[in-house]
Amino acid sequence: MTEPFIHLSGVRKTYRRGGEAHLAISDATFDVMPGELVSLVGPSGCGKSTLLKVLAGLHPQDEGEVRIGSGTHAFDPARDVGMVFQAPLLLKWRRILQNVLLPAEILGLPMGEARERARALLGLVGLEGSEDKYPYELSGGMQQRAAIARALVHDPKLVLMDEPFGALDALTREKMNLELLRIWKESGKTILFVTHGISEAVFLGTRVVVMTAGPARMADNIAIELPYPRTLDMKTHHAFGEYTRRIYRLLGME
Amino acid sequence: MEASSNTLSRTLLAVLAHLGLLAAWYAFVALGDVPKYVMPSPLATIKALFDANYNWWLNSGVTALEIFVGYFLALGVGVTLALLFTWSKTLEAFFMPLLVSLNMIPKVALGPLIIVWFKYGILPNSMMAFSIAVFPILLTTARGLRETEPELLDLVRALRGSRWQLFTKIQLPGALPYIFSGMKVGAILAVAGAIVGEFLSSDKGLGYLMLQVQVTLDTPAMFMAVILITLIGVALYGSVLLLERLLVPKDARIA
Ligand SMILES: Nc1ncnc2c1ncn2[C@@H]1O[C@H](COP(=O)(O)OP(=O)(O)OP(=O)(O)O)[C@@H](O)[C@H]1O
Ligand SMILES: [Mg+2]
Numbered sequence: 001m002t003e004p005f006i007h008l009s010g011v012r013k014t015y016r017r018g019g020e021a022h023l024a025i026s027d028a029t030f031d032v033m034p035g036e037l038v039s040l041v042g043p044s045g046c047g048k049s050t051l052l053k054v055l056a057g058l059h060p061q062d063e064g065e066v067r068i069g070s071g072t073h074a075f076d077p078a079r080d081v082g083m084v085f086q087a088p089l090l091l092k093w094r095r096i097l098q099n100v101l102l103p104a105e106i107l108g109l110p111m112g113e114a115r116e117r118a119r120a121l122l123g124l125v126g127l128e129g130s131e132d133k134y135p136y137e138l139s140g141g142m143q144q145r146a147a148i149a150r151a152l153v154h155d156p157k158l159v160l161m162d163e164p165f166g167a168l169d170a171l172t173r174e175k176m177n178l179e180l181l182r183i184w185k186e187s188g189k190t191i192l193f194v195t196h197g198i199s200e201a202v203f204l205g206t207r208v209v210v211m212t213a214g215p216a217r218m219a220d221n222i223a224i225e226l227p228y229p230r231t232l233d234m235k236t237h238h239a240f241g242e243y244t245r246r247i248y249r250l251l252g253m254e
Numbered sequence: 255m256e257a258s259s260n261t262l263s264r265t266l267l268a269v270l271a272h273l274g275l276l277a278a279w280y281a282f283v284a285l286g287d288v289p290k291y292v293m294p295s296p297l298a299t300i301k302a303l304f305d306a307n308y309n310w311w312l313n314s315g316v317t318a319l320e321i322f323v324g325y326f327l328a329l330g331v332g333v334t335l336a337l338l339f340t341w342s343k344t345l346e347a348f349f350m351p352l353l354v355s356l357n358m359i360p361k362v363a364l365g366p367l368i369i370v371w372f373k374y375g376i377l378p379n380s381m382m383a384f385s386i387a388v389f390p391i392l393l394t395t396a397r398g399l400r401e402t403e404p405e406l407l408d409l410v411r412a413l414r415g416s417r418w419q420l421f422t423k424i425q426l427p428g429a430l431p432y433i434f435s436g437m438k439v440g441a442i443l444a445v446a447g448a449i450v451g452e453f454l455s456s457d458k459g460l461g462y463l464m465l466q467v468q469v470t471l472d473t474p475a476m477f478m479a480v481i482l483i484t485l486i487g488v489a490l491y492g493s494v495l496l497l498e499r500l501l502v503p504k505d506a507r508i509a
Contacts, residue, residue, distance in 0.1 A: 056412040078414040085405045093427050093503050105423065106415040136505045154413075 003070035004031035005190050006055070006158070010064035013050055024050040026215040028064070034073045037184050037191040039201035041247060042211030042219075048194045052160045055192065056081050068158065075157055079107055082151030082159040082189075086166045088143035090135040096122065096146050097131040103154045114153060121149040124183060141172040145179070152187060159191045166196065174232060177203055181230060198251075202243045203230060210250045219250045294474035299481070302474040308463060310482070316458040317448060318486045320376050324383025325444040325490065331384075332391030332440075333433065340399040340425065341417070350396070357389040361447065365454040379451030379459065386447035387440035391433070398432025399425050431507055434498040441494050445487040 011028040014021050025047040032038050040048050053059045054066060057077045069075025082103070090099045097118055104114035122128055125145035127138075135143055144164060151159055165173045177200060184191055195201050201208045202224055210219040224243060226234055234240055276296060282288065283295040290298060303310060335353075339346035364385060372378035402425050410420050452461025460479045467475040498507065 053408065056408070058408055058411055081412050083409055083412055085409075087403070087405070089403055089406050089409070091406075091424070091427065092505060093430070102423065103409075103413055106410060106413045106419055134503060134505060 002033060003072065005034040005036070005068065005070055005073050005075075006032035006192075007065065007067040011051070011054065011061045011066060012063040013047070013054060013059065013061050015050075023215040025054075025061075027217050028211075029218055030209050030221050032190060032192065034070070035188055035190055036206045037181075037193060037204055039205035039208045040192060040194045040211065041196070041198055041201045041208060041251075043213045043251060044196070046211050046213055047215060048211065049162050052083075052162055052192065052194060055158070056083060056160055073157060079154055080157040082154070082156040084144075084147050084151045084159065084161040084164040086163040088135070088140070088147040090143055090146060090150075092135050095132050095134055096127065096138070099135065099146060100150045100153050102150060107154055109154060117155070118149065118153050121152050122146070124152075124186065125149045126179065141168055141176060144168065144176065148180075148183065152183075152189070157190060159189045161191060161193045163194055163196060165200070173197075173200070178232070180204065181228070185228070198244050198247050199235060199240075202226075202240060202247070203235060208243070208247060210247055212251075220246075222246065291471045291473045294477055298474040299477040302472070302478045305475065308467070308475055310478075313458060313460050313463045313479075314482050314486065316376065317452065317460040317483065320379040320448040320451065320459065321383055321444050321486060321490065323376070324380040324448060325387055325441060327380065327384045328387035328391055328440055328444065329437065332388050332436070333395050336392050336395035336399055336429075337421070339396050346396075353389070353392065357393070361386045362450050365450060368451070369455050374455040374457065376458075379448045379456060382451035383444040383447035387444040390439040390443065391436040394432045394436030394439075395429055398429030401432070402428050431502050434494065434502060434507070437494050438491065438498075441491045442487060445483065445490070449483060 008031070009029045011025055012023075013025040014023050016022075028047075028051055030038075040051070042048055050059070054061050055068065068077070069080075090096075091102070094102075097115070100118040100122060101111070101114055104111065104118070119128075119131065122131060125148050127142060127145050127149065130138060130142065130146075135146070138146065144167075148164070151161075165176050168176060180191075180193075181204060193201070193204055195204075205224050207224060208222045210222065211217065212219045222243065226237075226239060280296050283293055294302075302308070335349070339350065361382070365382060368378045368381050368385070372381055406424055407420065410424060415423075448459075449461040452459040453465065456462040460483050464476050464479045467473075467479075
């Protein structure tokens with residue numbers, strides 16, 4: 001059995017502002033294997049974004065263990081994290097290619113190679129020909145694709161996505177789901193995907209980690225045994241419905 | 255094509271409006287039989303330019319120098335302070351309310367004090383220009399720097415980017431439209447500040463010259479001085495506008 005790429009055990013995180021303490025995560029415990037795409041669902045305010053920030057090294061946890069990387073998959077916290085948020089957050093004064101290159105610039109990677117990689121990634125996310133456009137010239141979905149390319153440009157091992165398709169319309173969102181699965185397969189990244197969409201979580205994930213209302217505790221960790229490549233008609237399968245029902249039940253919504 | 259012919263006709267209208275004003279001025283003086291000391295003709299105004307006693311070059315140069323010194327000082331101090339405020343919340347919480355209060359002082363009222371402090375000459379007049387121009391630049395820059403999306407900061411921090419990278423790649427370019435909007439307001443105020451300074455006390459400059467010729471009722475020279483002051487302001491404002499065109503993409507500009 002291979003070692004997990006991410007190992008979380010008993011992670012606890014409290015925000016302190018002034019004299020007030022606010023417990024955001026009370027106990028997060030789960031493992032992620034290399035190359036997995038794990039969906040993270042839970043009610044609003046339960047600490048999902050906080051957990052991603054802990055994983056990105058932005059806020060240290062107060063208690064518990066966070067281990068990323070393994071003997072076979074070394075992890076450099078500065079270079080091996082890519083992030084995608086709900087808003088594309090492209091720099092509007094930069095053209096798309098320059099936007100995608102931002103992490104490479106910050107890390108001081110050789111720019112010639114990075115530029116080639118950025119072009120290839122823009123192809124991968126279906127944005128060839130938009131390199132020299134400004135963000136405002138692209139639709140919301142296209143901007144989010146550029147944001148995904150930006151998260152991959154420095155070839156990180158781990159990609160953290162915080163409701164990346166939450167702002168998109170239903171149709172674009174389904175399309176982006178299929179695209180993400182393709183990008184994930186082609187790039188072999190380990191992905192943590194936070195979402196409010198239970199059907200989206202099941203459709204994408206090798207596993208779905210369900211968190212209860214904040215402060216976050218693990219409610220369950222469900223392996224989704226649907227074959228890849230996944231197709232939209234799987235959503236009508238009996239097994240798919242079973243998974244979503246089970247998650248709704250865990251969240252107390254049934 | 256549509257757009258460019260539209261710009262062309264707009265430019266044409268703008269030029270026509272200015273020429274119209276000039277024509278109206280001329281007609282008013284020529285037909286209205288207005289005394290020269292009340293309202294000189296355009297021609298008389300231009301003639302004043304050839305009166306060597308007035309040292310136009312020197313006086314214009316002094317005024318321009320005062321304005322530029324005050325303005326660039328305001329730009330440097332304003333942007334630097336705003337930057338320090340984004341780096342230290344304590345510093346901001348301490349100084350910002352103070353600066354907002356100081357901004358309430360009508361800077362023109364400081365004139366006599368500034369003369370006490372800096373004697374007379376180029377320096378006090380530059381300080382007048384500075385004191386008026388620095389606030390809009392500081393306040394808009396601080397606002398622009400604050401406007402950065404927190405998640406964008408996370409993105410850079412997750413890559414262990416330095417503070418300097420954060421500033422040069424995210425915060426400063428993001429604040430640039432705001433900085434320029436402050437710079438445009440500041441440019442106009444700096445001109446006013448320097449002239450007020452010259453009115454209060456000076457021995458050179460276009461404002462000083464205006465007071466001199468006021469005594470002799472040489473209105474054409476006063477007109478000429480106003481025109482030259484305006485031109486200096488236009489040159490400053492125009493350079494700021496040009497720089498903005500070069501540095502800020504159209505979509506990001508604010509009025
Ligand atoms: N910087 C912060 N300082 C203080 N409290 C915070 C901070 N960020 C988040 N919180 C609090 O921590 C809790 C968890 O927030 P978090 O953003 O992680 O939730 P979430 O699961 O991502 O919610 P959502 O689904 O709405 O995005 C919330 O109660 C929130 O108010
Ligand atoms: Mg969140």
